[in-house]
Amino acid sequence: MPVNPDVADSAFLRAARREPVPHTPVWFMRQAGRSLPEYRRVRAGVPMLQACRTPDLITEITLQPVRRYGVDAAILFSDIVVPLQAVGVDLDIKPGVGPVIARPVRSSADLEQLRPLDEGDVGFVVDAIEALTSELGATPLIGFAGAPFTLASYLVEGGPSRNHEQTKALMYGAPDLWDELMRRLATMQATWLRVQVEAGASAVQLFDSWVGVLPAEDYQRYVMPHSAEVLAALGGTGVPRIHFGVGTGELLALMGEAGADVVGVDFRVPLDEAARRVGPDRALQGNLDPAALFAPWEVVARRTRAVLKAGAAAPGHIFNLGHGVIPETDPDMLARVVDLVHEEGLA
């Protein structure tokens, strides 16, 4: 892992380590994606999972927002189901729907689909990261993974779900099976992220997109130990671990305690309040409402400044959205946000 010394000293990694920064670093969840015309061009005719397995495309798409916006970090272009497919789970990403699993997990026999992930299963990502780290120069690359709960939800429901009722039925009604499913996923995701860090990623983000559908008590009992296992497996690497979920106001403290160095905050909780919940030992990431980017620039500027102000209450602040970029977003709006954060976001 030949770390560029300028990467280690970047504003992004300094903020993640809660060190003084020359300016508030900024990147956007889903910064590489459908909102960019250059993304739509390279993706034309290429199915999502094929793009996620093609080193040249991973590299190009990951670099696009860095070139366009000058964001302070790149994030690996991938999808949370990529390691599932890599171990042979029969699945597809259907446009307009999301991941669809051929054989949903409902019994212990269904767990056979989930053999351990081997580095050789994901050579494409090693190739892409090696190319990326040389292209990115001083810009850090964030590794990408889904957290065990969110992956389990897709596997149990068979696809996206509004109420996650099959997931909860299994979690509450068959806790031993749930535990075995989550342990397999935690081991898989730990390997998936370790491969990315060994190839050159300078940080990781563990996305628990759907975990906000659980009350804190259930999170603590059924989810947190498994997310903690993934995060702990990276402890020895020294890279900052960001942990994020949507609608997780009730869970922020626990998501920090699970082993995050940086807690991602959605747009519902102001960062000063989030800092009170998470405490002084972790940096925060967030949390401009991506829907607010559809308002006129004066509004976006005012709200960007409010996020910077509230973020100053955290011991380290990485500016981001409070959720992924909405596909219809005007890229120029994001470009102006980056410039404003760089101009005014002084620690």
Next chain:
Amino acid sequence: MPVNPDVADSAFLRAARREPVPHTPVWFMRQAGRSLPEYRRVRAGVPMLQACRTPDLITEITLQPVRRYGVDAAILFSDIVVPLQAVGVDLDIKPGVGPVIARPVRSSADLEQLRPLDEGDVGFVVDAIEALTSELGATPLIGFAGAPFTLASYLVEGGPSRNHEQTKALMYGAPDLWDELMRRLATMQATWLRVQVEAGASAVQLFDSWVGVLPAEDYQRYVMPHSAEVLAALGGTGVPRIHFGVGTGELLALMGEAGADVVGVDFRVPLDEAARRVGPDRALQGNLDPAALFAPWEVVARRTRAVLKAGAAAPGHIFNLGHGVIPETDPDMLARVVDLVHEEGLA
């Protein structure tokens, strides 16, 4: 409004008034709906909005869960867009999609669709409620309305929305237009609920289903005054006002302060914590996770007891789900929950 004295003394209304109860009252959001075979039978071939305008169907569907479960309250079978259609807004409810508005509100000219609601526009609901109150005997009937924000979201987006970006763009970017839209909706919903109370409803619930997508500061500025106007308009009637939204953990105190007598709590925040946030002057309603009903009965029983226990911390507790009944729910599970609450939910 010939109020049956037994209605006034019912466990449901006593709990709403924070008075001692013989047993914890229980009803379920969406208790009348697709989970019931008798509902699917009477709805076969009848479009949703036609059912909502037909007094015999409103009456029959509203009574079905009372007959089947012996719940402590009926809720008027309706849809939040019914008053919009009654004033002439061109809309439809598409199966599997939800309400679709022909001419979304994006400018002040689009507000012309929203003339004031007149009692004569909704005679069908007066007829239904008069029939219902005689059929229901001592069981209270809850009037039903959508809150201004949630209606505004449908009107501005043109239908259901994942991110509510057009709604937020208008709210933040054109606050005067937003204010006029919300004032028209508040006046409409106040009339809509007053008609229901004058016809015989003994309580009302104002559903702000989507308001959990706003941070508290925005709720306070852009939404709360308008919800407060609706709730205040019913103050003189003396009926308890229940106010509920999904994912509103950050908003619970404000939703109470908006003028609710009972704050509905979704399943993410335990009722004892909700009681701390809402304070001693309001009862709480909730909050068994509807997805948990897909687990085995022992799990459902344990979680029902946990809700009863946490609810004892509130100055009044109406047992309910933390969100509407999921269509695939087994009705027998709900029947057992009602029995358990009635047996064990002693104040």
